[in-house]
Amino acid sequence: MKMAWKEMKKNKVRFLILGSIVFLVSLLTFMISGLANGLSQDNAALIKKLPEGKIYMTKEADQTYNLSSIDKNLQESILTKHPHASAFSIQMGFLNDFNGKQRSVAFVTSTDSKLFKNVTRGEVILDRSLEESGIKIGDTLTNNQLNGKLKVKGFVEESKFSHAPVAYINMKDYQEMYRVHDMQLLFIPGEGPKQEFAGLQSFSKNEFLQTISSYKAEQMSLNMIIWFLVAISGMLFAIFFYMMNVQKIGLYGILKAIGVKTMTLFQMMWTQMLFITVLAISISAVISQVFNMAAPKGVPFHLTLETTGLLSLVFLLIGFIGATFSGIQIKKVEPLQAIQQGEV
Amino acid sequence: MALFTMEEIRKSFTNGEVKEEILKGVNLSLSEGEITALVGASGSGKSTLLTIAAGLQPASDGRVLFEGKNLTKFSAEQVRKIRAEKFGFVFQFAHLVSFLTVEEQLMLMLDVAESKKNKREQKKEIHQILKLVGMDHRKNAYPSSLSGGEKQRVAIARAIIHKPKVLFADEPTASLDSKRSKDVMTLILNVTRTLNITTLMVTHDEEMLPFADHIIKMSDGQVLQS
Numbered sequence: 001m002k003m004a005w006k007e008m009k010k011n012k013v014r015f016l017i018l019g020s021i022v023f024l025v026s027l028l029t030f031m032i033s034g035l036a037n038g039l040s041q042d043n044a045a046l047i048k049k050l051p052e053g054k055i056y057m058t059k060e061a062d063q064t065y066n067l068s069s070i071d072k073n074l075q076e077s078i079l080t081k082h083p084h085a086s087a088f089s090i091q092m093g094f095l096n097d098f099n100g101k102q103r104s105v106a107f108v109t110s111t112d113s114k115l116f117k118n119v120t121r122g123e124v125i126l127d128r129s130l131e132e133s134g135i136k137i138g139d140t141l142t143n144n145q146l147n148g149k150l151k152v153k154g155f156v157e158e159s160k161f162s163h164a165p166v167a168y169i170n171m172k173d174y175q176e177m178y179r180v181h182d183m184q185l186l187f188i189p190g191e192g193p194k195q196e197f198a199g200l201q202s203f204s205k206n207e208f209l210q211t212i213s214s215y216k217a218e219q220m221s222l223n224m225i226i227w228f229l230v231a232i233s234g235m236l237f238a239i240f241f242y243m244m245n246v247q248k249i250g251l252y253g254i255l256k257a258i259g260v261k262t263m264t265l266f267q268m269m270w271t272q273m274l275f276i277t278v279l280a281i282s283i284s285a286v287i288s289q290v291f292n293m294a295a296p297k298g299v300p301f302h303l304t305l306e307t308t309g310l311l312s313l314v315f316l317l318i319g320f321i322g323a324t325f326s327g328i329q330i331k332k333v334e335p336l337q338a339i340q341q342g343e344v
Numbered sequence: 345m346a347l348f349t350m351e352e353i354r355k356s357f358t359n360g361e362v363k364e365e366i367l368k369g370v371n372l373s374l375s376e377g378e379i380t381a382l383v384g385a386s387g388s389g390k391s392t393l394l395t396i397a398a399g400l401q402p403a404s405d406g407r408v409l410f411e412g413k414n415l416t417k418f419s420a421e422q423v424r425k426i427r428a429e430k431f432g433f434v435f436q437f438a439h440l441v442s443f444l445t446v447e448e449q450l451m452l453m454l455d456v457a458e459s460k461k462n463k464r465e466q467k468k469e470i471h472q473i474l475k476l477v478g479m480d481h482r483k484n485a486y487p488s489s490l491s492g493g494e495k496q497r498v499a500i501a502r503a504i505i506h507k508p509k510v511l512f513a514d515e516p517t518a519s520l521d522s523k524r525s526k527d528v529m530t531l532i533l534n535v536t537r538t539l540n541i542t543t544l545m546v547t548h549d550e551e552m553l554p555f556a557d558h559i560i561k562m563s564d565g566q567v568l569q570s
Binding site for chain 1: 395398400401424425427428429431433435436439441442443444448452453456457486502514
């Protein structure tokens with residue numbers, strides 16, 4: 001006897017309201033998650049796109065990458081020992097286009113490596129977003145701290161840092177612009193345990209991103225919103241099923257009196273919760289994935305299927321806990337009390 | 345031999361520091377296929393006795409024997425199983441499930457009683473019982489579209505669809521007018537006779553007493569006469 005289904009069919013409006021609320025909350029969660037990931041990509045794609053490995057900066061820098069300056073001899077010895085490793089530096093700055101318009105960029109330079117774009121002196125490779133804003137291959141760009149000019153050699157996909165497009169420049173140009181000779185960071189690819197180097201501190205990619213205060217604050221705020229929404233949806237389930245159960249105490253009592261098992265009543269509630277949640281989440285997942293594909297270029301939105309799946313599972317789990325918590329009433333219902341209460 | 349026996353049943357509640365004794369050593373026995381009516385003033389303990397007999401609440405003391413087994417020693421799950429398979433219930437109000445049709449109410453009861461019959465046989469049985477209570481023509485109706493008398497007929501059908509051994513009826517006609525009350529009692533009499541069901545009924549309506557084979561009068565938690 002499919003009681004759960006029969007009840008939903010007969011009380012469509014009641015369940016439609018709950019379904020709509022779950023749909024809206026889950027859609028909002030997916031959208032904010034997409035924005036959080038999008039902003040995270042916008043903030044740290046340069047680092048996120050690196051393979052698994054460890055990033056090193058000097059201990060003296062106290063986890064502030066742009067204060068780090070790795071001794072040249074130490075750098076050389078590490079790069080000799082680890083041929084796939086690379087030393088690199090990042091500095092925020094500006095490029096002026098042929099109209100004199102200033103563009104905010106993150107200048108990146110590195111030792112010879114397949115992990116970063118290498119260019120010769122006087123050349124620059126830019127993130128694709130700058131092409132979309134009018135810069136073309138062959139254009140000449142300038143920088144106030146650089147005597148020479150930088151010719152655009154090409155573009156790369158999704159290479160951003162601190163919400164600015166990355167500009168890969170030659171080490172000599174970088175040294176001229178920032179009056180430095182040492183590199184800030186070292187990257188050693190590989191999944192092995194971290195290695196100790198005198199005076200250097202190691203970070204996983206994620207740990208490194210956490211040292212960037214703007215990234216950490218931004219992600220913390222967005223993640224807090226996401227988990228609040230997930231918690232709210234759990235509470236919604238608990239409150240909604242609590243209210244429904246209060247209304248149905250008489251019914252539960254009668255059903256128990258005629259011999260229906262308490263577990264059957266719980267199963268009825270779980271079935272309804274599962275049906276509503278799966279339906280509502282599926283619709284919101286489809287909508288958010290469509291938005292993921294069709295979102296305007298300027299909107300930092302990035303929602304993977306893995307994230308959608310994970311959040312959906314969390315929603316289901318929270319819904320289950322919320323509904324079960326409210327279902328404690330079912331266990332407490334005394335058949336006798338329901339019979340004495342009068343007509344249900 | 346009696347199908348159902350209650351021996352020295354006592355029930356007391358503690359209200360603050362005051363201990364209130366509702367039943368004071370009641371003895372009762374029900375013979376197979378007969379209707380026994382429990383009568384008495386409000387507060388005499390008749391409804392409490394019926395709910396203890398039906399396994400809806402435990403006695404403070406005494407024994408409830410059904411088919412020779414002492415139900416007071418059974419676990420809650422064992423009592424639930426007995427209620428589902430061997431007992432039927434008709435209450436003052438029909439207490440039908442609002443989102444199930446008449447046919448589905450009966451199907452639910454067969455599921456609860458773990459009927460071994462297949463769906464086709466179950467439907468046939470439902471059809472027969474609904475015919476017996478005169479509700480076959482309303483099998484697809486929801487409770488909200490039924491009159492009080494019709495609801496009570498469906499409640500009776502639900503109580504007997506699984507062929508219980510004992511039917512417990514707590515003021516089954518209290519919410520009905522005089523004519524409908526007699527109709528319902530006639531129906532209970534007919535179906536219990538047809539299916540050889542033993543019935544224990546609580547009523548305060550003296551007009552219903554001619555339908556009973558035995559009348560037990562209760563007062564102040566004790567049986568006055570039977």
